[in-house]
Amino acid sequence: MKGFAMPASAQMQSESYKIQSDALSANGDIITSAGYKLNFTTGEIATGKGTGTNYNIHAGYQRMQPGTITLSAPSDVIFSAGLGGVTGGQREDTILWTVTTDAAGGYELYVKASTNPALQCASGGCSVGGDTIANYTEASAGVPDYTWSIATTAAEFGFTPEGADVFSKYLDNGLACNTDSGETSSRCWYGFTTSNEKVTSSGTPNHPTGTATTVRLRVESGTAHITPGGSYQATITATAIAL
Incomplete structure (x- = not known):
């Protein structure tokens, strides 16, 4: 032998x-x-x-x-119905980004707002440059809330990422976020800032199919809060980095 x-x-x-x-x-x-x-x-x-x-x-x-990376450019999101400025209410929509890379180390995807707060009056009866809707406030700063919750006297705007490569901060155990490996839809809410916030991460290439990340957006005006009528706008920037 x-x-x-x-x-x-x-x-x-x-x-x-x-x-x-x-x-x-x-x-x-x-x-x-x-x-x-x-x-x-x-x-x-x-x-x-x-x-x-x-x-x-x-x-x-x-x-x-050298590794290459591409990021899709989704259309603008327009909430399907108005938000009750006096009676209160909640609206939700989604935006999707797809990252494709052949970089050996994978990729990271970040999002940030262009203004603080992110959602500001753009036109209509509200005051441009004056009226805003606050960024979502977590119960424990820096840790996403498993359940969306705002005060009845507040109006807030936040997000949660969903997808196969969601960053560990937004994973959950069915009760709390930033723990375990679960990825439950419409959970783990966070507020936008003007700094890059990592929402997805992968240590391997995904070319040629790419990986989609859905960012779920939610805005709510409390029943004891008066939000001036008008159109409100937020500019959210997504940045993909090849590793």
């Missing part, structure tokens, strides 16, 4: 880093003169491109392929 020794390779990584491409090179050196400085590496043996019916191999010292 004959045995064969086969070389093995793997991607080097730890909790704090991941090396996308590596090479076992023969040697390297630095050559300098009055007009140039050259850092060079002598590549591995058996280099080149090998192909077959079911494979392509780029062997040896190769130039790394």
Whole structure:
């Protein structure tokens, strides 16, 4: 019986880093003169491109392929019905972003508002530059609320992300958020700020299909709060980063 020794390779990584491409090179050196400085590496043996019916191999010292990332551009969201300015009421809608990346380290998706508060009077009977609807306030600052709740004397606007790659802060155990691995629809509410807030995260590439994230928006005016009539507008920016 004959045995064969086969070389093995793997991607080097730890909790704090991941090396996308590596090479076992023969040697390297630095050559300098009055007009140039050259850092060079002598590549591995058996280099080149090998192909077959079911494979392509780029062997040896190769130039790394930089990761690419795309983010979809959804349409504007318009709440389907008006909000009772005197009687109070609640409205909800969703916006969807899809991130597609071939980056070895995956991606992160962030959202932020352009103003504080996010939802401000744009036109109509309300005062432009004066009337606003407050950002949602969590019971414990920095931790999403499992159940949406505002005071009857308040009017607030908030969000919750939903999808396959939702950031751990927005996961739940059926009772509370920022714990366990559950992803329950219409739970874990948070308020927008003008700083980037991470809503989804993945450590692996998802090209070519991509991954969709739904951001559920909700606005409510309490029964003991008077919200001046008019059109209110929020500009929310989503940013996707390849890792």
